Amino acid sequence: MTIKQPDWEAIERAYRAGALSIRTIADRNRVSDTAIRKKAKALGWARDLSEQVRKEVRNKLVRGEVRDDQCANPERDAEIIEEAAEEGATVVRSHRRDIRKAANLANLLMDDLLTTIKRREEIEDAITEETADDESGFRRGSMLAAVALPSNAKTLFQLSSAMKNLQVLERTAFGLDDKEQSKDSDELSQLMDELSKDA
Structure with a gap:
């Protein structure tokens, strides 16, 4: 029985994109994170595209275009950025849809x-009428409590x-509170890890 060799090209692409942690890349490719670290060190891979991935995710979300004149291999780097950005944009679009659904539901409940x-x-009168023949007042009391002021409050x-929470999530998902982001690639890696756990 032959053991399937890891797809080192795909691993390199994911590693250089910086969108996933090394552990997640390892899990997805059924190889140890130690092996990836050794290979990256031996071949000089750098997690140098994460900031460009972030920019491209934002560009995709607003249908913009990315320009990069600083890459050692622009065509290959552009492919890696495109691939990682598409994944990130898909996740954000999905979150936007979910947040809209939740906001619509909260509005319906408020109505x-x-x-x-x-x-x-009118509701209290209907409850009193409905429970008039009850031997105990338990059902009436429970029903009246459900529409009483403390329950409504x-x-x-x-x-x-x-x-309030949905508004914060929505503003974040639409980039309305875009603060200066850290250049540390681990921030994006951590986010993508959390998203991949939920998927």
């Missing part, structure tokens, strides 16, 4: 809460917190 508050007296607080 339901508003309707409940506006119609509280708690729901409002939870929805407000959810919407």
Whole structure:
């Protein structure tokens, strides 16, 4: 039985792109991270394209173009950047869709809460009528508590917190709060690791 050799060209591309940690690259290619480190050192691979990958991800998201005049092998580097940027852009687009769905759901829940508050007296009368024949007041008490002011206030607080979090996520996903990013390639690697765990 022959053992399949690692695809060192694909490993080099992922390594140089800097979008994934060495451990993740190793896991995906069924090789040890130590072997990758040794190979990278022996062949002089550098994780030198992560900043360009970040730029290209942003460019893809706004349909821009990337220019790079500083690469030792521009064609090959451009391929690596394109590949990593496409993966990053796909992830961000997916997050944008998910955030929009969650925001729409939070808005629907907020509308339901508003309707409940506006119609509280009507709902309370309906509950009283529905539970008139109950021997114990437990069901009536539970139903009235669900539409009472403290319950509504708690729901409002939870929805407000959810919407606040969604707004932060949305602003991040659309790059509206773009702060100066670190040039350290580990930042992007860490992000891509977390995303690959969720996938």
